[in-house]
Amino acid sequence: MTRVGIKRILAWLVIIIVVIVLANLVLGWLARRGPVQHVTVTTEQFQHGRYLTDAADCAACHTRPGGAPFAGGFPLETPFGTIHGTNITPDPDHGIGRYTSEEFFHALTRGEARDGHQLYPAMPYASYRTMSRADSDAIYAYLMNLPAVAQPNRKNDVHFPANIRTALHGWNLLFAGREIPPASSGASAQWKRGQYLVDVLGHCGECHTPRGALGQLKLDRTMTGNADLGRYAAPDITPAGLAARGWDAAMLREYLATGMSKRAVASDEMLTVVGLSTSRLSDEDLIAMTTYLLGDKAPAPKAIAMNARIGEGPAQRSYFNLCAGCHGNDGQGVPNVAVSLRENSSLREADPHNLVVAILDGLPVHDFPGIARMQDMPGFADDLDDAQVAALATWLRQRFGGQSEAVTEAAVRDLRQSRTKH
Ligand code: HEC
Numbered sequence: 001m002t003r004v005g006i007k008r009i010l011a012w013l014v015i016i017i018v019v020i021v022l023a024n025l026v027l028g029w030l031a032r033r034g035p036v037q038h039v040t041v042t043t044e045q046f047q048h049g050r051y052l053t054d055a056a057d058c059a060a061c062h063t064r065p066g067g068a069p070f071a072g073g074f075p076l077e078t079p080f081g082t083i084h085g086t087n088i089t090p091d092p093d094h095g096i097g098r099y100t101s102e103e104f105f106h107a108l109t110r111g112e113a114r115d116g117h118q119l120y121p122a123m124p125y126a127s128y129r130t131m132s133r134a135d136s137d138a139i140y141a142y143l144m145n146l147p148a149v150a151q152p153n154r155k156n157d158v159h160f161p162a163n164i165r166t167a168l169h170g171w172n173l174l175f176a177g178r179e180i181p182p183a184s185s186g187a188s189a190q191w192k193r194g195q196y197l198v199d200v201l202g203h204c205g206e207c208h209t210p211r212g213a214l215g216q217l218k219l220d221r222t223m224t225g226n227a228d229l230g231r232y233a234a235p236d237i238t239p240a241g242l243a244a245r246g247w248d249a250a251m252l253r254e255y256l257a258t259g260m261s262k263r264a265v266a267s268d269e270m271l272t273v274v275g276l277s278t279s280r281l282s283d284e285d286l287i288a289m290t291t292y293l294l295g296d297k298a299p300a301p302k303a304i305a306m307n308a309r310i311g312e313g314p315a316q317r318s319y320f321n322l323c324a325g326c327h328g329n330d331g332q333g334v335p336n337v338a339v340s341l342r343e344n345s346s347l348r349e350a351d352p353h354n355l356v357v358a359i360l361d362g363l364p365v366h367d368f369p370g371i372a373r374m375q376d377m378p379g380f381a382d383d384l385d386d387a388q389v390a391a392l393a394t395w396l397r398q399r400f401g402g403q404s405e406a407v408t409e410a411a412v413r414d415l416r417q418s419r420t421k422h
């Protein structure tokens with residue numbers, strides 16, 4: 001063969017390869033695009049879908065504060081880096097406009113995105129795993145009838161090796177299919193409904209269950225609390241943990257409905273859960289949730305003796321100088337001004353984490369539509385040093401919380417140093 005002949009054959013080969021590669025790209029792109037979906041709903045179906053979307057708290061991660069509803073961009077800080085909730089409005093290019101209801105169900109229950117990539121478990125598909133197809137379809141129908149928002153998704157900042165999405169298949173094999181053991185015992189219809197609302201839709205264990213080194217939930221310690229979360233620790237909400245801090249069903253229901261109760265006020269991440277999700281649920285469902293949290297046979301809430309005899313000393317003086325004006329001389333609180341500290345749950349946790357954070361950082365105004373407003377509480381990080389905060393926290397826990405163990409200066413120092421990180 002002549003040299004010219006070989007050159008011609010090579011040129012053709014190159015052209016054929018280029019055509020095949022381009023065709024593949026175009027076909028893949030077309031497949032990924034797929035047809036835009038349209039879903040029609042009745043008013044009742046729309047409302048039912050909205051209710052379930054609230055119960056599953058999709059907005060918490062898919063709506064940026066101040067951003068368009070469900071248009072994404074909410075940053076979730078994880079030990080593996082920052083992952084952003086995506087746009088789940090019906091926009092065909094940036095949102096879920098091309099998802100079929102089947103593909104949507106797979107994203108929710110298996111973490112498979114429509115274009116085939118595996119989602120990070122920051123999307124709680126391990127909890128949604130047993131969501132019913134009917135509920136998924138109802139949520140889908142609701143979201144698909146919201147205004148489409150053409151907002152591009154934000155890039156994630158996940159570090160190596162967690163940024164290799166294929167590795168997530170291994171994670172799924174190990175952890176995603178596991179059954180969540182019940183947090184309490186029971187068999188009533190209410191208890192079962194509560195289990196579905198708490199463990200599946202409400203995915204409460206994603207925060208209240210401690211996690212292992214690979215970010216998996218430690219299911220042998222389900223709902224026993226997680227101090228390694230955000231600024232606040234998620235307390236133990238097992239029946240035993242709740243009863244030890246004096247919770248009964250009525251107080252829990254009030255807390256989930258309003259974010260306030262005789263036992264505690266919700267702050268930080270829990271305030272978001274209450275605001276976007278539990279405060280919007282029916283009484284019937286809230287009763288089901290508390291039935292499940294405490295079990296069909298709820299343990300008696302523990303009563304504690306207020307210790308009025310301790311006192312006299314620098315910690316008591318801090319209390320009277322800085323706190324009593326709002327919380328009262330006897331910690332009794334002032335209606336619509338400040339909560340009662342007597343028997344308050346945050347003074348009764350084994351770990352003083354949340355009490356120390358409240359003293360250092362203060363609390364923002366607590367504001368829900370239709371509910372009495374609670375003013376804000378200033379932080380005292382600049383007024384009190386570590387030893388003073390530790391002494392005050394120890395005094396409060398003994399005086400109003402029935403806890404005798406001293407809070408250490410080291411614990412306060414750690415929480416002061418981690419202040420800026422959140
Ligand atoms: C705790 C936070 C969190 C909650 C709650 C949550 N999501 Fe997500 N979701 C995410 C994150 C983060 C991603 C993106 C994960 C990634 O990039 O791998 C995601 C991804 C998705 C996707 C894939 C979108 C795409 O870009 O292809 C869908 C669909 C979705 N979520 C729907 C929902 C719905 C519906 C709910 C409520 C039933 C919900 N999510 C609740 C965090 C959450």
Ligand code: HEC
Pocket residue numbers: 198202203204205206207208229232233234235237245252255264265266267268269270273278289345346354
């Ligand atoms: C995004 C994380 C997160 C999720 C999801 C979450 N919680 Fe919480 N929860 C917290 C944090 C943090 C606190 C502590 C807040 C505080 O002390 O004000 C808390 C506090 C609580 C308390 C008060 C405990 C006490 O003694 O003060 C209850 C009860 C509770 N959560 C129940 C639930 C239920 C039920 C669900 C599911 C519907 C849920 N939580 C989902 C983070 C979360």
Ligand code: HEC
Pocket residue numbers: 263264265266267319322323324325326327337338339344345346355358359363364365366374375376377378380396
């Ligand atoms: C200006 C009034 C004010 C002062 C001063 C004040 N607080 Fe508060 N405190 C509040 C309010 C209001 C809340 C409830 C905030 C909310 O609704 O989220 C609160 C909440 C708390 C909580 C959380 C209770 C719960 O149920 O979770 C603790 C603990 C607490 N205060 C302790 C203190 C201590 C200790 C001091 C003094 C160092 C202090 N407060 C000073 C107004 C005040």
